[in-house]
């Protein structure tokens with residue numbers, strides 16, 4: 359059991375839990391994309407950690423690329439405005455594209471990306487989301503083909519996820535103590 363950062367209230371997924379989840383997702387993706395050469399697209403910055411782990415558990419030829427979008431305004435609440443800050447370097451027409459996301463929260467980011475990328479005519483377009491936040495009364499607009507785990511509607515950090523750019527390097531997923539952000 360790893361030692362917990364003092365700003366964490368609890369650990370939701372340990373390093374060991376994460377490893378098991380990523381192995382399972384990688385094995386499933388390997389099976390589904392056998393004989394193909396998928397392009398994995400990670401959405402900066404949070405998904406970088408998951409992308410790095412996941413791609414090493416996929417046993418088929420693949421490419422990677424990155425996009426950056428600004429999904430939120432200044433506040434922590436979703437503004438509904440999604441803007442491409444960095445676009446792909448790769449042409450995706452005819453490619454099997456897999457969007458790699460760290461967390462699906464409101465689903466606005468993914469919903470926008472799915473619409474944007476499908477207009478570029480990929481052969482297929484799917485989503486691998488490491489986490490899906492369970493928000494009472496809310497059904498995300500996007501249904502990912504691969505989901506790592508469901509997490510409660512709390513302030514989750516670690517494994518790529520930040521609060522004010524901190525905690526992305528924690529090797530586990532934890533819930534932040536309310537006094538840290540209030």
Ligand code: PRP
Pocket residue numbers: 401402403404405428429430436459460461462463464465466467468519520
């Ligand atoms: C987070 C996360 C997703 C998005 C999910 O990114 O990485 O891209 O929010 O939220 P949604 O489902 O409500 O759209 P964020 O904008 O915090 O940027 P970051 O990855 O650089 O931390």
